Amino acid sequence: MGVDPGAANLGFGVVRVEGDHMVALDGGVVETPADMAVEQRLSRIHEALAELITWHEPKALAIEDLYFGKNVRSAMIVGQASGVALLAAAQRGVSCFTYTPQAIKMAVCGAGGADKKQVQRMVGMLLGLPEPPSPDHAADALAVAICHGARIAPASALGPSPVPRPGVATEERLAG
Amino acid sequence: MGVDPGAANLGFGVVRVEGDHMVALDGGVVETPADMAVEQRLSRIHEALAELITWHEPKALAIEDLYFGKNVRSAMIVGQASGVALLAAAQRGVSCFTYTPQAIKMAVCGAGGADKKQVQRMVGMLLGLPEPPSPDHAADALAVAICHGARIAPASALGPSPVPRPGVATEERLAG
Numbered sequence: 001m002g003v004d005p006g007a008a009n010l011g012f013g014v015v016r017v018e019g020d021h022m023v024a025l026d027g028g029v030v031e032t033p034a035d036m037a038v039e040q041r042l043s044r045i046h047e048a049l050a051e052l053i054t055w056h057e058p059k060a061l062a063i064e065d066l067y068f069g070k071n072v073r074s075a076m077i078v079g080q081a082s083g084v085a086l087l088a089a090a091q092r093g094v095s096c097f098t099y100t101p102q103a104i105k106m107a108v109c110g111a112g113g114a115d116k117k118q119v120q121r122m123v124g125m126l127l128g129l130p131e132p133p134s135p136d137h138a139a140d141a142l143a144v145a146i147c148h149g150a151r152i153a154p155a156s157a158l159g160p161s162p163v164p165r166p167g168v169a170t171e172e173r174l175a176g
Numbered sequence: 177m178g179v180d181p182g183a184a185n186l187g188f189g190v191v192r193v194e195g196d197h198m199v200a201l202d203g204g205v206v207e208t209p210a211d212m213a214v215e216q217r218l219s220r221i222h223e224a225l226a227e228l229i230t231w232h233e234p235k236a237l238a239i240e241d242l243y244f245g246k247n248v249r250s251a252m253i254v255g256q257a258s259g260v261a262l263l264a265a266a267q268r269g270v271s272c273f274t275y276t277p278q279a280i281k282m283a284v285c286g287a288g289g290a291d292k293k294q295v296q297r298m299v300g301m302l303l304g305l306p307e308p309p310s311p312d313h314a315a316d317a318l319a320v321a322i323c324h325g326a327r328i329a330p331a332s333a334l335g336p337s338p339v340p341r342p343g344v345a346t347e348e349r350l351a352g
Binding site for chain 2: 037038039040042043046061065066075076078079080081082083084086087089090091095096098
């Protein structure tokens with residue numbers, strides 16, 4: 001399960017690794033109105049993710065490593081949303097993994113500098129979807145999930161019970 | 177109840193407004209080891225704050241508004257910790273308020289640029305403690321709590337059931 005912790009829209013995407021490819025099980029966004037109190041928005045996000053995790057029972061939760069840009073106000077709520085997402089996973093015994101934007105783009109597009117549209121197209125292609133997934137946040141969440149899936153896929157071919165290892169994916173593992 | 181969302185040590189402080197002054201009810205830090213998985217640290221912080229909120233039943237939770245500095249890595253966990261703190265409050269129906277560091281220093285020391293030691297000394301004095309509270313994070317959390325208490329104090333003198341209003345305290349209100 002991948003999560004893209006946006007401010008007004010938090011994206012989620014669930015993929016399953018099936019042999020040498022992946023399929024999409026779910027994807028969408030959790031919307032919270034900007035005029036709602038921050039703690040209420042976080043509560044709604046936590047509740048929605050808790051339900052999704054309980055429903056899908058993912059092996060792992062993957063989330064984009066946050067880099068704070070110029071917009072401090074949105075960075076704060078993004079960090080807070082990421083916190084409650086990780087909490088929802090931890091409360092259900094689901095291990096969490098973070099990936100840099102570069103590692104995610106490298107896993108999905110083969111290039112760390114790929115643009116948003118390219119990521120969206122490749123996510124659709126890799127998951128065998130009839131068209132690129134939308135909205136953006138759901139596509140980004142599926143991309144994080146693919147990134148983690150690609151990282152554990154080689155291990156899953158080696159034994160029946162692969163143990164994902166934490167850390168940031170390297171270009172070498174993702175290319176392998 | 178005030179919260180200072182530090183990375184390894186999250187400070188908390190509980191004060192009660194009694195007429196024209198405030199008293200400290202509780203204060204301390206929630207420590208989480210740096211080598212623990214982030215989601216486990218967040219889970220421990222959430223659990224500890226949930227217990228404290230259930231125990232003290234605070235009227236409000238006040239937290240410092242986050243400004244991300246140079247250390248992006250620690251900014252991320254601080255944002256995430258702040259997220260689970262707000263969630264713990266929201267889940268128990270406790271309203272949350274944020275204050276800028278300047279507003280907090282202004283409320284406690286009468287100067288927005290006061291240094292850490294000065295804040296610590298004034299927190300001890302305002303709460304009638306025999307010595308300045310420590311560690312730093314607990315003192316900072318008590319300072320946020322005092323800041324919020326100072327803001328609602330004038331209103332509480334006007335009626336039996338004051339309704340705290342969200343937003344950032346102004347110097348005028350704090351000085352009043």
